[in-house]
Amino acid sequence: MFSLKNISPRQLSFLTALGLAAPISLLVFIIEKRWQPVLISFLVILGGGYLLINLVLERFIYRKIKLIYKFIYQTKATRREETYYKYILPRKSIDDVRADVEAWATENKQEVELLRANEQFRKEFLQNLSHEFKTPVFAIQGYVDTLLQGALENPQVNRKFLEKAATNVERLTNLLNDLDEISRLERGELKLIxxxxxxxxxxxxxxxxxxxxxxxxxxxxxxxxxxxxxxxxxxxxxxxxxxxxxxxxxxxxxxxxxxxxxxxxxxxxxxxxxxxxxxxxxxxxxxxxxxxxxxxxxxxxxxxxxxxxxxxxxxxxxxxxxxxxxxxxxxxxxxxxxxxxxxxxxxxx
Missing domain, CATH: 3.30.565.10 (Histidine kinase-like ATPase, C-terminal domain)
Structure with a gap:
């Protein structure tokens, strides 16, 4: 069933040529008052217009459409798919092309939003990782500096400070072990028994x-x-x-x-x-x-x-x-x- 929504390039060429041939032929009839030149002019204009318009569509418009498809799919299509979209593009209507471009734009927008979310997650992860490391490292640094500045000779505080430094070293060790474990988990290296x-x-x-x-x-x-x-x-x-x-x-x-x-x-x-x-x-x-x-x-x-x-x-x-x-x-x-x-x-x- 004929539909303007899914009109093909050839149908569009024919309708455009018909739109040109009909009024021109009518004008010829008004001037000549004979059917023979009217019929000849109608057929010539219809045929010539059809070929010319179809050629323009094929050589110009659809070449641009193929470039659009190549741009859309070039980053993720296989070599076979790229060849298909470059040379064997199915004859789609402009509405179909618009729908495909809108779908690509929506998908691209979602990918951009995902990248932004991942970037935000990365920043938060690095910030939190820095925080988790700084707390025990600064504590250890404080205890060691105090001991080096003379507290090491004081038996009442040296053991206490060393025990606290050891506690923070243990905290760092646990943190590194957990990081190593979660890295293995995320790589799928966990073996279940x-x-x-x-x-x-x-x-x-x-x-x-x-x-x-x-x-x-x-x-x-x-x-x-x-x-x-x-x-x-x-x-x-x-x-x-x-x-x-x-x-x-x-x-x-x-x-x-x-x-x-x-x-x-x-x-x-x-x-x-x-x-x-x-x-x-x-x-x-x-x-x-x-x-x-x-x-x-x-x-x-x-x-x-x-x-x-x-x-x-x-x-x-x-x-x-x-x-x-x-x-x-x-x-x-x-x-x-x-x-x-x-x-x-x-x-x-």
Missing amino acids: KQSFVIQDLVKETFESISIMAEQKNIRCSIKKGCESPLTVFADKEKVRQVLVNLVENSIKYGKQNGTITASMYNTDGSHILVEVRDDGIGIPEKHLPRIFERFYRTDEGRSRDVTGSGLGLAICKHIIEAHGQTIHVRSREDVGTSIGFTLDTKKE
């Missing part, structure tokens, strides 16, 4: 391993009532332990005095186990929730608290869970608490 184990047993071991840290703030760690029934998962036990330790330590760091940390486990669909760690601490403002799994990202409230750590814990957790082919999520409300959950596969038969 999966086995079947009871997730409740691993949670209890995690609580026991950091019990001293919890006791300092009198925080009680427990498994939610109704979730005690053993659930077997199939995963890398040590990596899942690392995730649980990170989550529980965060709950302690940002938890309140005399607070609680509760772990819960649910068999969601017969194929996956949902594990959640919930606290009743300071919570996370909603605007920060989409970014808490970024490297070094901390909320303003989190930075204002005197807590240690590399700032990479949650990012590492995310990579470990995703390496298992699973997901991790967060729910939080300010002054109410935070719940972070992740899924694992059930026991393999």
Whole structure:
């Protein structure tokens, strides 16, 4: 069915030539009053006009269109595709070309926005990395300078300052180890050693391993009532332990005095186990929730608290869970608490 929207170059040439031939032939008829010259002039103008206009379209307009397509696709097309768009361009209408150009412009705009977002992320990452390194380095420098200026001879302070310097060296070591680990995770070099184990047993071991840290703030760690029934998962036990330790330590760091940390486990669909760690601490403002799994990202409230750590814990957790082919999520409300959950596969038969 003929449509002006999808008109071809040949149809456009014919209609244009017809538009020229008809009035000229009418003028000839008015002058000559005979049909023979009218018919001859009509056919000559129609045929000549068609050939001329079609030639102009082919040689000029579509050559420009081919250049447009080559420009659009040259940065990402294969050699075969470039040849196609340069020499064998399908006969598209101007509307089709406009739609293709608009689609390319939209895609290009999205790529530019992504590059800007990545650039902003890079700047924030370098700024946060600098901050994380400066704190222990400046502390070590201060302790060493004090010792060199005479405190080394004072037995009452030399050991104390050396212990504090050693603590900051350990913090730097942990930071470098975490950076190395997250780099390997992002390169996909994590090798999982999966086995079947009871997730409740691993949670209890995690609580026991950091019990001293919890006791300092009198925080009680427990498994939610109704979730005690053993659930077997199939995963890398040590990596899942690392995730649980990170989550529980965060709950302690940002938890309140005399607070609680509760772990819960649910068999969601017969194929996956949902594990959640919930606290009743300071919570996370909603605007920060989409970014808490970024490297070094901390909320303003989190930075204002005197807590240690590399700032990479949650990012590492995310990579470990995703390496298992699973997901991790967060729910939080300010002054109410935070719940972070992740899924694992059930026991393999």
